[in-house]
């Protein structure tokens with residue numbers, strides 16, 4: 001394990017700590033360089049998924065990052081690197097041109113398309129063995145890192161087979177002994193008091209040698225060969241929410257901090273290793289037409305990706321892949337004003353948001369009877385940084401009070417859809433709806449085997465590529 005020193009836990013954590021300055025990680029290579037295996041294959045694959053990342057999202061996140069952090073994204077730097085491959089990921093499910101996350105991850109991790117809602121299970125009930133089983137047979141390792149519940153659809157597709165993605169208690173059981181590192185949210189699916197069978201899964205995992213982390217400090221203290229980190233009852237909070245909450249900053253690790261733990265874990269063994277890192281809440285924010293929440297979570301994902309790219313420079317036996325499972329609501333910056341002269345200024349307002357839509361809507365709904373159009377306009381100005389019209393305020397107020405609002409796009413006939421349209425009138429962002437789209441997604445890779453992820457890539461071809469590269 002002498003190579004461990006070249007990318008030590010301390011350095012990773014320091015890097016993750018350098019609040020918002022993850023791009024400034026020193027590039028100096030210390031210790032022994034490890035090269036790709038003689039056959040040109042990687043020893044480890046870091047498979048990054050920004051869930052529901054429409055094609056426009058990484059470029060918009062880059063623009064926001066330049067505006068508020070005075071630096072671009074690691075994704076953009078990767079695009080400028082001639083060694084990186086680029087392609088398009090085909091995203092269909094078995095029963096629909098539009099996939100959900102469980103069918104998409106099943107295609108990746110199981111190698112076959114299934115119906116939406118299923119995890120590695122065919123319509124006739126035949127279970128498909130996930131890549132976790134293939135890896136376990138070869139004493140290879142699997143790690144799952146996410147900002148959703150760890151048992152959510154995207155991680156689940158790599159390590160479970162169930163009829164319905166909602167069976168998260170059973171998914172937790174299927175991870176046992178097969179997944180060496182599990183980091184994210186979802187304590188409620190492991191907690192004895194909330195599981196239907198009353199089993200204390202944390203205790204079971206602990207007895208099997210897993211170190212169990214329940215908060216950020218425990219994670220940052222380091223870990224061993226088996227790690228289970230559950231940092232939230234359900235999903236890990238949105239980055240935008242965490243940014244404005246001291247308690248969440250102290251107690252919940254960022255995706256980059258979880259990724260740092262996974263990278264350090266990957267060096268504990270020479271066995272072939274596959275790690276999936278998911279920025280899950282990009283998808284949730286896209287469903288909610290909440291551009292600020294979406295882009296801040298994309299930036300958090302990019303910070304984690306930056307750590308992986310830095311790690312791969314020091315460990316050239318590493319393949320890094322970044323992609324998405326499907327588009328979602330396809331946000332885009334529109335031309336605003338004469339000669340589109342207002343677009344740049346409009347987009348600059350995204351940075352002013354202090355709350356996510358769900359946070360604000362849930363509070364405002366409770367106060368809806370006390371609000372009037374003037375006070376609502378004042379709140380929206382304070383919370384989202386835009387001055388909406390009286391008519392717009394009246395529409396939102398109606399929706400908060402549960403009244404039907406005229407909206408010709410049926411997908412937007414709800415408070416978050418309406419709010420997304422209204423705020424979009426002032427920040428230039430338009431949305432195609434509030435659901436997943438059929439668009440292919442961006443895929444890029446760098447490192448040994450990267451060429452396998454160039455050009456047109458079917459989602460159900462990914463499993464075979466993993467097997468080829470890790471065998």
Ligand SMILES: [Zn+2]
Pocket residue numbers: 052101283284287328436
């Ligand atoms: Zn979704």
